[in-house]
Amino acid sequence: MVEFVKESQGGIESFLPGLSTGQWLSIPFIILGLILLLKKKGDIRSVN
Structure with a gap:
């Protein structure tokens, strides 16, 4: 909840x-x- 009410500290927040x-x-x-995760899932399919 604090993230929505605190002031911006500048940096990347002011740019994006x-x-x-x-x-x-x-x-x-x-x-x-x-x-x-997707790469590991692909490895499991290739074994079977």
Whole structure:
């Protein structure tokens, strides 16, 4: 709840509004995790 009422600290938040800096920085890791999950799922199919 605090994320919605706190003042912007500048940085990436002022350039790309909508998400906090921590949220923007976590996006690449979420994408990487999804890629690894999908890659692993493909490996299981090729074994059977």
